[in-house]
Amino acid sequence: MFHRRRPPHAPARRTSLRTLLTALGAALLLPLAMLTALAAPAHAAGTLTATFTTQDNGSWWKGTYVVHNSGPAAVSGWSLEFDLPAGVSVTGHYNGDATVSGRHVSVKNAFYNATVPAGGSTEPYSYWFIANGPIGAPTGCTVNGDKCDGSPDVPPTAPGAPRATAVTAHSVALSWAAAQGGDHAVASYEVLSGSATVATATTTSATVTGLTPATGYTFTVRAKDTRGNAGPASAPLTVRTVDPASDPTPPTTPGSLRATGTTSSSVGLAWDKSSDNVAVAAYDVYRGGALVRTVGADTTTATVDGLSPATAYTFTVKARDTADNASPASNAVTATTDDVAGAGKQLKVGYFAQWGIYGRQYFVKNLDTSGAAAKLDVVNYAFENLDPANLTCQAGVTKGVSANPQDPDEGTGAGDADADYARPMSADQSVDGVADDGWGKLRGNLNQLKKLKAKYPKLKVVVSLGGWTYSKFFSDAAATAASREKFVKSCVDVWIKGDLPVYNGAGGPGTAAGIFDGIDIDWEWPGSEGHPGNHYGAQDKANLTALLAEFRKQLDALGGAHRLLTAFTPADPAKISAGWDLSRIFDSLDYANVQGYDFHGAGSDNSWEPKRTGDGSNLYADAQDPYPFHFSVEDAVKVYLDAGANPRKLTVGFPFYGRGWQGVTDGGAAGEWQDANGAAPGQFDTEAGVRGYNNLITSFPAMTVRHDEQSVSTYGYTGPGGQWWTFDDAWSIGKKTAWIKSKGLLGGFVWEMSGDTPDGRLMTALNDGLK
Template identity: 75%
Template sequence: MSVRSRTRRDQARRTRRRLLALLSVLLLPIAAITALATPANAAGKLTAAFTTENNGSWWKGTYIVRNDNAAAVNGWTLEFDLPAGVTVQNSYNGTATVNGRHVTAVAAFYNANVPAGKTTEPYSFWFVANGPVGTPTGCRINGDKCDGSSDVLPSAPGTPTVTDATAHTLALKWPAATGGDFPVASYDVLNGSTVVGGSTTTDAVVTNLTPATSYTLTVRAKDTRGNLGPASAPVTASTFDPATDPTPPTAPTNLRTTAVGSSEATLAWNAATDNLKVAAYDVYQDGAPVRTVTGSTLTATVGSLSPSTSYTFTVKARDGADNASPATAPLKVTTSDLVGAGKYARVGYFTQWGIYGRQYFVKNLDTSGSAAKLDVINYAFENIDPVNLTCMAGVTKGTTADPQDPDQGTGAGDADADYARPMSAAQSVDGVADDGWGKLRGNFNQLKKLKAKYPNLKIVVSLGGWTYSKYFSDAAATDASRQKLVKSCLDVWIKGNLPVYNGAGGDGVAAGIFDGIDLDWEWPGSPDGHAGNHYSANDKANLTLLLAEFRKQLDALGGSHKLLTAFTPADPVKINQGWDLSKIFNYLDIANVQGYDFHGAGSDNSWEPNRTGHQGNLYQDAQDPYANHFSVDAAVKPYLDAGVNPRKLTIGLAFYGRGWQGVADGGVKGEWQSATGAAPGQFAEEAGTRGYNNLITTFPNLAVHHDEQSVATYGYTGAGGQWWTFDDAWSIGKKTAYLKSKGLLGAMIWEMTGDTPGGTLITAIDNGLK
């Protein structure tokens, strides 16, 4: 069985003449404003001086940025508050956004670098204003005060008091710190000069202390910029002596759930008793401690859970001497699925390169009605750096034309399409063109706009794919390499720290676009991936460990649950080679099971050029002459037989067709008949493949047939002509009914560019899943 292949088209880059002149920037409406991060490569403090020029009906405000450092500083961001009654009409020599009276201005590419001892003149940032002439307040440049003075620190907190003590903990509370230029964000608890605890509130529990030991503790405040205030007056207290209390508490009782979601469960229990007092309750998940609450608290919420997954919980009480009680009776809890009972997920792949030859933009997801019907968009594909074995961004290097070139995808990527290419108004989701100077442009900026329009839509970044899976085996090979890969992927794609490319990128500029990671490793442990792919007998175990590392680091980010999904094989051989179905679903939220490419000729006629065959039949066809009898039903069976919760599975549907030419009729309209090779494709380098819309418009009189036995759609132009296998509304209706009967999570689509402009196929899926 083949797998998805992909080629890149029309990736020639256009150079743009950039004028070193004043850039007029339209100010964004408040709803569209996002905070801009300090440039990643800024170093050394800058200052900025403000001047005004009254021109009667309007006035000019200018900030001259100065660098008194011994080295150049590259990148600056100004923030300031306008005087009351002042509005800004236009700004120049920088990109400005306004939120109420607060203005954020980011350097243009030509004045971002300020040499040592120099200023931004003659290209300093300035704006046209109406209203009373006045100096803005609260000016900061790269976070520092524009006049160069130091920040005012928060005051010392009040003297802490000890509210509780156990053998290994001391609980404190204190009066809040006040003052300072920035709000207090957190507090450090210190033993001497060593930080031993912390809190975002005015109380804390210091842990891992030595029993029967005296400690002198102080507290200091830290503001939102990281400034540390002075320490409080000290308090001295001693931990509990365990020798004075050998009696453990009784076991808590009646462990139960009060709420269960897709990624968290809230537990409650009845109190334990103790001869002195219960100090804490420890919650265990599958035998490992995950939460601790104080002895007066009889409930706890456990997060970082996977959807549609079973967990076993117990709770133990603990007294001040750290004597632990027996555990409660175990409680088995199964989390809910991602979309809710009775509902079904729609997952669609958006291809990075679709904006070229296919002319399919993020905007088309909106205008076709697809965005309103999708739950998850998989953005395909991003690559692994062949040297550093990290997630790679910030390069534009096309793939080679030869699909059998072992290095076809080595080092390839498209930062231009991702975040540097300015989109025109006609290509933009909200009809507003990229100005060409913004830090975020291209597909990513459009995805950001799409999410603003559809707040419930999730977007994940897909790593790998057919051409970019070469180095997965190497990156997953050791604990150190797994940690390195995952950290890099989260830094780039989740935290949004994009490498600077053609004036775009920077720390945090893409934060919030992606809601998780999709792993498209094709294929672990198998020699049947793309030519030259690295693989190992250890891949199966290492893939499980890699997924565990992704889950661990994604959960550590905090905030809303981050998705972890994967494209998984239909072939039982490939499943056995690389996918441990008994373990991987402890970490995966969704497995998108391949439901297409069962047969095809391939662009280089290296696959199955001499006989036609269905590419996505639902059931086995009794007339199938091939040795391997693939079907959607056969693809799902190994997962369900292994005990995988069906609400973790989607089945893949193809928005494209596979075709042959020189096809004999055989009395069966070309079904399973001899052929002379791949039919001409939608693009010259993609023989044997056409998007659904291209197929039906290229062959408006194509005789379409429906095989009721196998549930497969095919079209035939006549004896000696072309034969195409594809999904249409009829087969989609049958497949959606099937997945509902099996209790599966939903459907996945490869890929959205193949649909009609009006969304014929996505509408068929949506109707079938209602």
């Protein structure tokens, strides 16, 4: 039975990419080898300075910055920023990678002058530019953020004296006049009580909470600039919190609470104002029994965000006066958030296999040229691994998997930083036709995904963690509250904030920021057997629920646009029961990608179902199915719906590949459910029994293709004693997408995009069916 032996993501795909990577020519690998000597940026702040000189060459002049290191250790990595004098234009840059915006110039070191030795400088390879216009020194020069002349930063001025704008029994609201920036702009303010920071703000107001009633407090405010320099404190303000005994009367109940609008992650609310014998101080918004928002007394609207799509929420509002007396709760109002796709629309998700750039020669560019990118809503970039020692999100390593799919350590510590962000893509492999320069901080697939998103602004990209080969340590990472928090933080730091480890000159803090719009969890499988050697136990079910909640919490805490949190979930009812609490996981998930393929198959090691053929992605259970277990898309989805899952949180999987057997007898059924003699030869030597759709139809142009109307399945047979393949084509995709729409499901997803024809025949069928 497949679901206990082999998942939809065959490990041999990773093995083949390592073999092919080794075979790549030296011309491709040479730029990477040259970069291995570069160390991670670890400069000591304040040890670098920069001096500027000019040289008049008649019709143009030369400006040169020499970077000096006065410290006791070498500095690896430097950057310059400066403003050109008025009337000066620059026509060329040397020994540095420069960006010009108006008069402002930003320069990064070249790969060969990145290291500034202790007591040395960048000579003889210092950055210089060709300029036209009046000769003069630039202004505002910084090197690695410090002033080029080595003088200390001038901090912001003191803000104006704070004043109390609202005082209650437990809080004081303050405002103040803005501070003036010194060498750098003001970024934030700190409110101090004595020497303790009691509130922070990015504007000129803040509320200090958690105070003791009827107690005097003295506050000052100071500004901090973008580099963290703190200015002097303001004049002090002394204020006394309200004595509750002075006002025992609560405000009146807020009236007519109503929902004013929804998105997939928020609900807007409005209500009629309350009155009070002294004054209303604030309104508190509750979701169920939990306080989720507080707004001021002059505001009778609020937006509650951080919500899950396609989910009903109930809200109430209470007014609160200055003595912190709370009114009775308003009427309750229930609102349902929108789903991710939008009313009347279906979501289309496609997995892009990281290693497809090798044997498959399928690049991010092919998503564009095939027409798929214009049809997809979300691209899942698969897969990234877990660090086996630290139990964190792993990046920055290139280590292949073993060639044995039964090896318990097949994927332990494996990864492909080259494919992710270090491999320079050529012009003909690039989305925009521009080759990677070989020393940029972001190259490879991630740079191409960045370019693809620029071309298709509505396209979302999420990073998929785990998969069949990389799920070994999920159980350990999810085991405790502390391990979950650590693991999730590492994933957010690496994949959402983009803090890639430095590898072969690529990576560094923030280099991948903005590429990924969320995280996809492909844990195969919590609570039950997956790949040989995977860690699992009965505790996984509760721990997975808690892990998803921690992901949702940390993703929402980032602020800004809503980040997607999705999961690949099984079709096998036993695996669902063992690992997936369907009553709780959708509180965190935006949607689940429900497995709709690999119901039957023969793996490359013939350990799965080598002796009998079987449908791999049938919509309905086949009446002729002789197996003791019967899988179908309909039966898989029914488990989720019967458990109360919102259908608009479910997508169904479509295979863009086929699974095959050889030595297949006819039995009067054209090979369906008949005896076989193992997996058929695959598209790649290490992947017996698997061929991408395009490879399948071009390898067997004379294959007889049949469509089973009863089960809605497609299969092909090459004749008695030959090969039998189960796969999806435009016919079955059309039938299944019609069923998805009839059930009100969210949409469909694809494993994986490289199997399609160059002109995107299957993706077109999926898109047409889900319109």
